[in-house]
Amino acid sequence: MTNKTVLFEKHVEYNGKIVDFAGWQMPVNYGSQIDEHHQVRNDAGMFDVSHMVIIDLKGGDIKGLLQKILANDVAKLTESGKALYSCMLNPEGGVIDDLIVYYMSDDWYRVVVNAGTAEKDIAWISKYAADFGVSVNVRDDLAMIAVQGPKAREKALEALPVDVVEAATPLKRFYGADCGEWFVGRTGYTGEDGFEIMLPSSEAPAFWDRLAEAGVKPCGLGARDTLRLEAGMNLYGTDMTEETSPLISGLGWTIAWQPEERDFIGRSVIAKEKADGVKQKIVGLILEGRGVLRGHQKVVTAAGDGEITSGTFSPSLQKSIALARVPVDIGDSCEVDIRGKLLKAAVVKPVFVRDGKPV
DSSP: OOBOOTTHHHHHHTTOEEEEETTEEEEEESSOHHHHHHHHHHSOEEEEOTTSEEEEEESSOHHHHHHHHOSSOGGGOOSTTBEEEEEEEOTTSOEEEEEEEEEEETTEEEEEEOSTTHHHHHHHHHHHHGGGTOEEEEOTTEEEEEEESTTHHHHHHHHSOHHHHHHHTTOOTTBEEEETTEEEESOOSSSSOEEEEEEEGGGHHHHHHHHHHTTOEEOOHHHHHHHHHHTTOOOBTTTBOTTSOGGGTTOGGGOOOOSTTOOOTTHHHHHHHHHHOOOEEEEEEEESSSSOOOTTOEEEETTEEEEEEEEEEETTTTEEEEEEEEETTOOSEEEEEETTEEEEEEEEOSOOEETTEEO
């Protein structure tokens, strides 16, 4: 059964091309994916991300719960509104999901998880929450709109309610502000500045129109994917899975090994993997000739074969780019098997564009 967000009728009204995404009817574009990509890189675009799930954890020992189920360390969160990116691992060290957690107070943490993994995420968190006396509140009453781009904040502030503007204006990157029924995070999935705005579902359609009036253009899933890939941001289910550890998915930086006594789920397995020597890593690839890099294409190197996890044509670089899981000793070049032909590619750091500029 296909779900619809509260903004579905707006997508139809704004001529969105609707496709199925993780069981949701979502717009892949509103005419031109390339134009929408450049709109976000150069100005401001908005995305309906209401299919993602917002979970409020309240009461009990929330920090203790999160210290157990997350690989990153929520003890780093000491200021109200500070956000943390983390993986949630299974006992085998695989990634159940990647998520953002906001610390609002000792009695309230807000977690945002992916749409396609929401059901298992909620079950996993709930499985351990009772031991810590924590209530798990799934906020089905909220919608979420991401406004991204170099002019995203100034244009969003034109459309936000006055009290929300006061709370959102001073926000630093990777912080969130609670504004009663509204919540604004200075976060995103595009490599650009901007806001992710959570608001009552009943108010979302009118807010979508106000953003459009302020010059924020609707953008679909297609542009969101090319933007996040240019920014070197992982996609769950391709760049990381339940069968891959964060150590080989370019997410070692999200693991907090200190304090040593914190025994988060999956720690012993990935600690052994680290001690034995990690055999693979995620790198960026830039195709040197014509062609398009796609997921599951074989990467051929002198150190052994690897595989592309995400690939696309980069509108910003005008070249084909990819993330690939390869042997750690890959070197600075490789070949990719595209339809039976081995084409040369440069191996680079897995970030291609940041804040609109090639890295």
